[in-house]
Amino acid sequence: MSHSASSESVHVRAPGKINVYLGVGGRHDDGYHALATVFQAVSLYEDVIARPAADFSIVVRGVEDPDSVPLDDRNLAMRAAKLLAAAAEYDGGVALEIRKSVPVAGGMGGGSADAAAALVACDALWGTGFSQARLHELAARLGADVPFALHGGTAVGTGRGDQLNPALARGRFDWVLVTSDEGLSTPVVYATLDALRAEEGALADDPPLSLDVPIPVLQALRSGDPELLAESLANDLQAAAVHERPDLERTLSHGIRAGALQGIVSGSGPTVALLCSGPESAQEVQSALREAGLDPLHVHGPVPGARIIG
Ligand code: ATP
Numbered sequence: 001m002s003h004s005a006s007s008e009s010v011h012v013r014a015p016g017k018i019n020v021y022l023g024v025g026g027r028h029d030d031g032y033h034a035l036a037t038v039f040q041a042v043s044l045y046e047d048v049i050a051r052p053a054a055d056f057s058i059v060v061r062g063v064e065d066p067d068s069v070p071l072d073d074r075n076l077a078m079r080a081a082k083l084l085a086a087a088a089e090y091d092g093g094v095a096l097e098i099r100k101s102v103p104v105a106g107g108m109g110g111g112s113a114d115a116a117a118a119l120v121a122c123d124a125l126w127g128t129g130f131s132q133a134r135l136h137e138l139a140a141r142l143g144a145d146v147p148f149a150l151h152g153g154t155a156v157g158t159g160r161g162d163q164l165n166p167a168l169a170r171g172r173f174d175w176v177l178v179t180s181d182e183g184l185s186t187p188v189v190y191a192t193l194d195a196l197r198a199e200e201g202a203l204a205d206d207p208p209l210s211l212d213v214p215i216p217v218l219q220a221l222r223s224g225d226p227e228l229l230a231e232s233l234a235n236d237l238q239a240a241a242v243h244e245r246p247d248l249e250r251t252l253s254h255g256i257r258a259g260a261l262q263g264i265v266s267g268s269g270p271t272v273a274l275l276c277s278g279p280e281s282a283q284e285v286q287s288a289l290r291e292a293g294l295d296p297l298h299v300h301g302p303v304p305g306a307r308i309i310g
Contacts, residue, residue, distance in 0.1 A: 009051040010124045014117035014306035015041035015148050016102035017109045018175060018266045018273045019216045020229065022081055024193060024236035027293060028160070032144075033190060035161040036211040037111075038221070039145075041152040042175060042301040044101055048077060048091065048117035050125045053095040056081060062100040068183070076115035078141060081122050083138055096121075104111055104126040105183020107241075108268035109145040116149035116306040120256040124308055152305025156213050169302055171224030173275065174282040176260060177297045178289060180270040183266050184244055189268040192240035229263035230275050241269030248272055258288035 017039045019173060025034030039111035058078050060069045081094050096118060102110030119135050122128070130138075132150075139146040144161040153247045154169035197207065220228035242248050242265070252263040259281055274296075276282035282298045289296040 004126050005053055006125050006127065009049055010121045010308060011047065011049050011310045012117040012121040012124075012306055013045045013047050013309050014113035014120075015152055015303050016044045016046070016106075016113055017148060018039050018177075018264075018301065019235060020154075020221070020233055020264070021213055022235040022237055023211050023213065023261060025211045026206070026209050027194065028209060030236065031290075032160040033061065034144065034145075034209045034211055035157060037157045037161055038167060038217055039148045039152065039157060040154045040169070040173070040301040041148070041303045041305060042177075042299040043298065043303050044108070044177065046102055046113040046117055047099040048114060048121050049097040049099075050081075050095070050121035051095040053093045053123065055093040056096075057093075058096045060098045060099065060100060065104075068309055069098075069100070076111040076146070079117035080138070080142055080146075082117055082120040083141065084122050084130075085126075086124065087134075088130070090126050090128065092126070094122055094125060101142075103179040103183065103271060104283050105185065106179055106271040107184065107265065107307070108271050109149060109184075109267070112143055112145035112220075113306070115139070115142045115146045115148070120306045120308065124295045124298040130160060133202045148305070150305050153302045156218075158212070165194070167221055167262055168217060169221040169224070172300050173226055173302075174277075174279050174300050175227065175288065176255065176274040176282050176285045177266075177299055178255065178272040178274070179297065180245070182242060182270070184270045185270055186268040189237055189240045189244060192243050193237055196240055196243065198243050209275040212308075216305065226261055226277050228277055233262050233264045233275060235264050238265040241265045245270050249281065254289065254292060254294070255285060258285045260285050
């Protein structure tokens with residue numbers, strides 16, 4: 001296929017996410033759990049720079065442990081680039097540089113953001129000209145969280161988390177994130193949830209295979225009122241994440257004592273997201289947690305999805 005490939009590099013920025021609500025149902029035959037979630041994209045970004053090259057390569061900057069992120073076909077950004085090349089019948093390559101700010105294995109979808117950014121960057125670099133709908137279709141093949149990283153804003157995910165619908169959210173929500181040096185494996189956290197449910201005897205009353213986001217969560221987002229949203233934050237994976245990392249419970253109560261309205265483990269953790277009443281309150285919470293030796297970041301949401309900058 002002929003393309004008007006660019007000789008310039010393309011720089012794309014994509015956001016990390018918080019799950020402000022995460023309901024986990026039963027497990028489908030394919031091993032995936034039924035989910036009903038609300039994603040919010042927040043102002044902690046991954047930057048992906050795509051440069052023209054004959055082959056495919058990747059470098060990752062901004063990670064403390066270089067072994068934590070694979071540089072081969074296991075890297076979601078590499079898979080995204082190769083998937084797009086195959087779909088577009090493009091026979092060149094790309095040199096990808098990933099500048100990470102989203103914690104690795106932090107429950108904030110950093111790898112998914114890299115994949116979404118790589119799709120947008122390679123589409124522009126190679127002159128592929130795919131529609132947003134086509135990019136979404138490719139994103140969904142890469143992972144349940146990738147379409148959201150393309151889309152950004154606030155959205156409801158159902159099915160296996162991949163059926164995305166925009167949610168109305170007014171105003172801005174201020175969050176203080178407490179990241180951890182050590183990540184948590186998403187499959188391990190789901191396995192712990194299954195084990196905890198089995199112990200509780202939930203097998204007698206099987207978790208549903210289809211579920212919805214509760215109306216009060218959507219109403220709170222629409223109202224733009226952080227106090228209302230604080231009342232509806234919930235994460236079915238939280239108990240499992242805390243089981244793996246009991247220190248998260250202390251971080252959550254510390255954040256609330258410091259003035260946050262409510263706290264939640266983001267996705268499969270271990271990042272803790274503390275919802276604050278506004279920017280000033282978030283700064284106070286951030287200072288208090290920093291004094292306690294934690295590593296807090298003040299972010300806000302919703303923000304847009306993967307887009308070309310510069
Ligand atoms: P989830 O989307 O499941 O919430 P997460 O945000 O907890 O994921 P990620 O940082 O996206 O975690 O990555 C989880 C694992 O995926 C990492 O431990 C790493 O081995 C692998 N991985 C693949 N590609 C990437 C990438 N581009 N950046 C970071 N990790 C990646």
